[in-house]
Amino acid sequence: MNLFKLSIANLRFSALASFFNVVILALGIATIITLLHISEQVEQRFERDLAGIDLVVGAKGSPIQLILSSVFHLDFPNGNIPLDEAKKLEANPLIKSAIPIALGDNYNGFRIVGTTADYISHYDGKLAVGALYSAQMEAVVGSIVAEKNHLKPGDKIVGAHGLVNSDDMHTDFPYNVVGVLAPTGTVLDRLVLTPVESVWHVHEHPDPDDPEEVAYKKAHPEKEITALLVTYKTPMAAVVLPRMIDKTSSMEAASPAFETARLIKLLGFGSDTVELFAVVLIVIAAVGFFVTLWSAVNDRCYDIVLMRCLGATRSKIFAVVLTEGIMLGSLGTLLGLLLGHVFSCAAARWIEATRHMTLNAVGFHPYEFYVVLIALAISVMAAILPGVMAYRVNVAKILSKGS
Amino acid sequence: MLNVSEMTLGYDGTQVLRFGGLELAEGGQCLITGASGSGKTTLLYAIAGLIPVMQGKITVGGVDITEFSESERDHFRGKYIGMIFQTLHLVKSLSVLDNLLLASYVAGLSQERKRALDLLKKLGLHNKKDDTPDCLSQGQAQRVAIARAVLHRPALILADEPTSSLDDAACETVIDLIKEVAEETNATLVISTHDSRLKSHFTKVIKLGQAA
Numbered sequence: 012m013n014l015f016k017l018s019i020a021n022l023r024f025s026a027l028a029s030f031f032n033v034v035i036l037a038l039g040i041a042t043i044i045t046l047l048h049i050s051e052q053v054e055q056r057f058e059r060d061l062a063g064i065d066l067v068v069g070a071k072g073s074p075i076q077l078i079l080s081s082v083f084h085l086d087f088p089n090g091n092i093p094l095d096e097a098k099k100l101e102a103n104p105l106i107k108s109a110i111p112i113a114l115g116d117n118y119n120g121f122r123i124v125g126t127t128a129d130y131i132s133h134y135d136g137k138l139a140v141g142a143l144y145s146a147q148m149e150a151v152v153g154s155i156v157a158e159k160n161h162l163k164p165g166d167k168i169v170g171a172h173g174l175v176n177s178d179d180m181h182t183d184f185p186y187n188v189v190g191v192l193a194p195t196g197t198v199l200d201r202l203v204l205t206p207v208e209s210v211w212h213v214h215e216h217p218d219p220d221d222p223e224e225v226a227y228k229k230a231h232p233e234k235e236i237t238a239l240l241v242t243y244k245t246p247m248a249a250v251v252l253p254r255m256i257d258k259t260s261s262m263e264a265a266s267p268a269f270e271t272a273r274l275i276k277l278l279g280f281g282s283d284t285v286e287l288f289a290v291v292l293i294v295i296a297a298v299g300f301f302v303t304l305w306s307a308v309n310d311r312c313y314d315i316v317l318m319r320c321l322g323a324t325r326s327k328i329f330a331v332v333l334t335e336g337i338m339l340g341s342l343g344t345l346l347g348l349l350l351g352h353v354f355s356c357a358a359a360r361w362i363e364a365t366r367h368m369t370l371n372a373v374g375f376h377p378y379e380f381y382v383v384l385i386a387l388a389i390s391v392m393a394a395i396l397p398g399v400m401a402y403r404v405n406v407a408k409i410l411s412k413g414s
Numbered sequence: 415m416l417n418v419s420e421m422t423l424g425y426d427g428t429q430v431l432r433f434g435g436l437e438l439a440e441g442g443q444c445l446i447t448g449a450s451g452s453g454k455t456t457l458l459y460a461i462a463g464l465i466p467v468m469q470g471k472i473t474v475g476g477v478d479i480t481e482f483s484e485s486e487r488d489h490f491r492g493k494y495i496g497m498i499f500q501t502l503h504l505v506k507s508l509s510v511l512d513n514l515l516l517a518s519y520v521a522g523l524s525q526e527r528k529r530a531l532d533l534l535k536k537l538g539l540h541n542k543k544d545d546t547p548d549c550l551s552q553g554q555a556q557r558v559a560i561a562r563a564v565l566h567r568p569a570l571i572l573a574d575e576p577t578s579s580l581d582d583a584a585c586e587t588v589i590d591l592i593k594e595v596a597e598e599t600n601a602t603l604v605i606s607t608h609d610s611r612l613k614s615h616f617t618k619v620i621k622l623g624q625a626a
Contacts, residue, residue, distance in 0.1 A: 012512055012519040024507035314505045320464065321562075322492015322521035324485040407425065407465040410502070410574070411455055 018334040025307055032299040033343040039292030040347025040386055041354050046288060047376045048355035049362070054275060057083070060198045061267045062134055065249065068092070068100060068109075068256055069238035074265035075274055081112060081238035082267050084122050084198050087174055088114055091235035092262045100239065100256065105248035110240040113210040116170035116181065121156045123170050123186075123203040125210030130240070131192070134199040140164055141190030147212055150186040150205040154194040162188050168203070170213065184213045207236060293386055297393040300339055304332060304397035312409060319406045329402040336394020337387070344386045348379065415440040415602045416461070416570060421470020423453065423460050429468065431456050436620060438602050440569075443593065445613065446606040448622035454606040455574055457622070461604065462495055462572050463487030475569050492521025496563030496601070498592065500575035503559040504547035510534065510558050511543040517562045526565070533561040537591070553584050557591065564595040571596050573605040577612060585611050 022029045060083055069077045072089030079086035094111075101109040110133060113125035124130070128143055131151065141164035144151055152162050162168065166188040172179040186205060194200055211234060243249060249266075256264040308315070315328055418436040422429050431453030438444055446454045459465045461472055464487075467480045474494060479487055491497075504513045514530040534540045537557045547555055556576070563571055573592060577585040589612055596603040605612065613619055 012508075012515040012525060016512070017508070017516070017519070020507040020512070311506075313502055314507070317502055317505060318516070318520050319488065320462070320491070320497045320499075321517045322488055322490075322495075324488040326485070327520060407456075407459050410459065410464070410499075 014330060014334050015338075017331055018338055021307065021311070021331070022335055022338060025303065025310070028303045028306075029339060032296065032303050033339055033346060035299050036293070036296035036340065036343030036386065036390070037346035037350055039296045040344055040382060041350035042292055043288065043382055044348065044351025044376065044379055045354040045358055047378050047382070048351075049358050050275075051376055052359065053362075056196075057271050057275070059196060061271060062197065063242060064133075064240045064267050065243045066241040066252060067238055067265050067267055068097070068241060068262050069265070071261065071263040074263065075270050077238065077263060077265045078267050078270040078274075080114070081240065082198070084124070084202065088237045089263070091231070091237055092239070093231075094234040094236055096260055096262060097236055097239050100241075100260070100262075103252070105244055105252055107242045107244040109242075111207055111236045112238050112240065113207045113235070114174065114237040115210055115214060116172055117174050117176065118156070118168050118170050118186075118203050119160055120176045121153070121159075121201055121203055122174055123150070123205060123210070125205055125207035125236075127207070131199065131204060133240075134195050134197045136195055136199050137193045139191045139193040141188070144189055144204070144206055147206055147208045148184065148186055149189045150203050150209070151190040151192060152188055152204070153192050153200040153202045155200040156203055157191040163191065164189055170203075181213050184209075293389055296343065296386075297389045300336060300390055300393035301396065303339070304336055304394050305400065307335070308332060308397045308401045312404060315401055315404045316406050316409050319404070320410075325402045328404070329398045332398035332401045333391065333394050336390050336398070340387050340390020340394075343390070344383050347386070348383065351379075415442065415475055416604070417471075417473045418457075418461065419471040421460075421472070422468045423456050423465065424468050425456075425465065431622070433457055433470070433622075438604070438618075440602060441597065441600040442618070443596065443603040443616055444605070444618040444620060445616040446604065446620045446622065447608060447610070447613070450608055452622040454608075454622050458572050458574050458604065458606040461570075462497060463491050489522065492517075493523065493566070494569045496566075496568035496571045498556075498559055498563045498571065498573040498576050500578050501552075503555040504550075506547055509544050509546060510539065510550070513547070513558060514562050514565055517565055521566065523566050530561070530565060533565060534558070537561055552579070553588075556580075556588060560588070560591055560595060564599060564601070567599045568601055571601045571603045573603070573607075575607050575609065576605060577609050578607060582611065585609070589615055 064082060067077055067081050069081055069088065070090030070092050076086050077089055080088040097111060100106070108129065110127060110129045112130065114122060116123040131143070138151070139154065141151070150168065156162065167185040168188060169185050170181050171177045172181060186203070186209065192199060243252070253264040253266065256262055318328060416436065416438040418433065420433065420435045422432050424430040436444065446457060448454045456465065460467055463479050463482065470480070472479050477490070479490055482490060505516060508516060511530060511534070514533070515525045515527065518525040531540065531543065534543055539554060539557060542550060542554065550558065571592070576592060577588050580588060593603065593615065
């Protein structure tokens with residue numbers, strides 16, 4: 012007989028209530044850990060995709076939309092910007108590099124991006140097989156694109172107009188796949204990359220049946236790109252460039268870091284929300300513990316009296332109740348950790364499948380340590396009041412009442 | 415061995431009992447009787463150190479327990495006193511054997527598993543050692559409780575109405591058993607009861623009057 016054996020026996024005696032409370036705490040902790048993992052992964056993923064891009068210059072419109080479309084390749088672009096205006100900007104001495112991107116078509120739902128080889132090297136993209144494109148209508152495909160469509164160098168692919176799957180195929184302008192990229196864990200994996208000239212070439216001749224397209228071509232006879240991804244040469248640029256672009260050109264400048272932070276906040280992926288959620292769930296579990304232990308102490312009033320008569324001090328009785336609380340807490344926390352990691356992996360898979368975002372939710376989040384610590388601390392706190400009640404049981408009164 | 419001076423007892427500052435005094439030698443046996451409300455149970459709990467004494471002294475084996483703090487009294491009770499009750503026998507969540515060992519554990523004594531098993535065997539409960547108290551009859555549970563009370567060979571055994579809920583035959587068995595185990599370890603025995611059937615078993619009987 013020892014403290015743990017006694018506590019386990021007591022917990023087993025009220026097995027159902029103990030079990031439910033352990034499950035509630037476990038679910039709370041699992042949810043928090045999943046949220047921590049996923050929000051961190053999403054933020055890290057955004058960060059990787061930002062990859063040090065300081066400024067995105069595109070057509071006027073919503074800055075979030077500009078970032079989403081040109082950096083994360085999730086939304087539709089605001090519009091296009093004239094090439095000569097973009098070229099003028101590139102020459103600005105405050106700019107270290109400016110990578111042009113031209114959007115417009117997709118291949119089986121994967122975006123075809125007209126850009127320079129700098130774009131690939133910006134994301135540390137390495138060729139798995141084949142070579143980089145060197146001529147118009149040659150294409151390099153990202154690892155996921157290649158995997159899903161079984162592409163290899165030498166294949167021909169046909170783009171469809173628009174950024175989502177459509178029937179409007181550019182059958183007259185097939186691309187030659189010349190290379191496949193190794194996985195990078197960035198947006199690069201989901202793109203088809205080709206020189207900007209290819210995009211121009213495909214769209215040079217507007218569909219005569221589409222009056223909108225014809226009218227657009229007539230109004231914008233000059234060459235266009237969708238956006239320019241800018242890296243600053245000096246921090247000074249952050250102060251000068253965005254304002255200058257917004258004021259003096261037909262283009263708009265958006266800071267990806269700022270807009271992404273705003274987006275994360277809007278989506279509620281922020282740490283504040285996670286923290287609040289965490290507190291609510293753990294408090295619910297703590298209340299459950301409290302109620303279980305409280306009613307257990309009430310139910311076991313006579314057991315407590317008996318133990319006191321056998322020579323147990325008040326402190327020993329208190330220790331028994333506290334140990335039960337700690338055991339419930341540890342069990343719930345352990346189960347929560349396990350479930351949390353299972354949930355995280357499942358959620359990452361689901362996001363990967365439905366949101367076109369590869370996440371890696373394996374491993375420990377540094378905050379997990381604090382979650383465990385807080386959960387245990389709260390279990391102990393929830394056990395203290397029932398423990399005090401057990402501590403204060405009036406043996407003589409209960410004995411004279413009972414017999 | 416047990417020496418109770420003239421004393422007053424009570425709960426929360428209200429006097430319940432004025433007691434004339436009691437002296438018992440080692441191995442001595444005594445019955446405290448009286449109508450319900452006469453304070454015999456209160457007296458027993460005071461000797462057990464479960465309630466503080468308002469005035470007077472209680473010495474067990476030469477030690478005045480009224481000078482002890484509450485936790486010192488708990489330790490003392492665990493070590494030197496065995497208690498038996500009318501209905502309060504066993505902890506429901508533990509097996510019969512663990513109920514015996516629990517007594518040693520909470521008293522901070524070494525857990526003599528072999529002696530516990532021997533005692534159970536002697537009381538014919540050896541085959542019940544792994545059962546929960548729910549599986550026992552009232553009489554069996556009481557026998558386990560008696561075994562537990564003498565497990566660590568206490569100098570003093572206190573029994574509170576040990577036979578009141580039993581029929582005549584069981585009453586005989588239980589009182590004989592209690593006396594037997596007490597005599598085996600030469601323990602002093604004090605029983606508080608209103609059960610007049612016990613009177614014939616004891617030479618020393620103290621009758622308490624109505625509560626003051």
